[in-house]
Amino acid sequence: MNTALCEALRPALESAGYRTDFCHNGTDGLSLLTSGAYDVCILDRMLPGLDGLSLLRAARSSGITTPVLMLTALSGIGERVDGLDAGADDYLAKPFDTRELLARLRALSRRPGTTAATSLHSGDVTLSPTELTLTGPKGSVHLTKRECDLLEALLRTPGRLQTRPLLLAQVWGPLAEVEDANLDCYIHFVRRRLQSVGSSAKVITVRGSGYKFEVQP
Incomplete structure (x- = not known):
């Protein structure tokens, strides 16, 4: 467009x-x-x-x-x-x-099946975009809006590579002038959030490409 x-x-x-x-x-x-x-x-x-x-x-x-x-x-x-x-x-x-x-x-x-869910479930965590909360085996934590948007993008596609440009476009907007380092910082933040709620899920770095959200067996 x-x-x-x-x-x-x-x-x-x-x-x-x-x-x-x-x-x-x-x-x-x-x-x-x-x-x-x-x-x-x-x-x-x-x-x-x-x-x-x-x-x-x-x-x-x-x-x-x-x-x-x-x-x-x-x-x-x-x-x-x-x-x-x-x-x-x-x-x-x-x-x-x-x-x-x-x-x-x-x-x-x-239309049936197209209404957005109030919560996203993946592995042992539940993300509530409306409440800005992440819940896992050890409890819940409040997220910033940016952390929530990044986790939402990752949780919607478990096991699938999300490229750096795509994550930047989804979280900051396709026209935003954002340095790659900002994405790296927020990946670090969401990893800490996952650890804090006791999740076994991992955000995996695919070097030179992007990140994947992987649910542990």
Whole structure:
């Protein structure tokens, strides 16, 4: 989605209670969508690098079921059919009214199996993003918002590599100017949090690539 449209939509989405991440090309979009960390996706059909239809087909073929609302200036019946056949759950033509966009997002979020869980369970820990708490065998600990966001990104994909750029985009936002050292610091913090609640789960460093959350047998 182009930068101007992202910046125009951001205030309305955040005012409606959505925590948002944006990216501006298909390759980054596929990485974000296949992370499994999102409850709903707004996808522009015309993207540089990897177009929206190809992105969506790749995500669906990898098992991603996140509801997708596709935006496009191509509003003919053929284009709509192509979008829906590629795996889109809904289709909205440009130009559009933001009120309609929000209504369609609410409808997608209400579909069975798409509502965000209040807590995440992985191995011997439970994360509550709403309460900012992590609970394990030895009790609970309160988290900062940044720690919670990082743990949420890791817990949603146990055993799966989360690259450094992807974690930075999910936790700080894709446009934030953040040094890699900040991520390393917060990885250290969440490891200490896991230890403090007596968890046997580990955040594993994949040198040169990123991190994995691994649940011990």
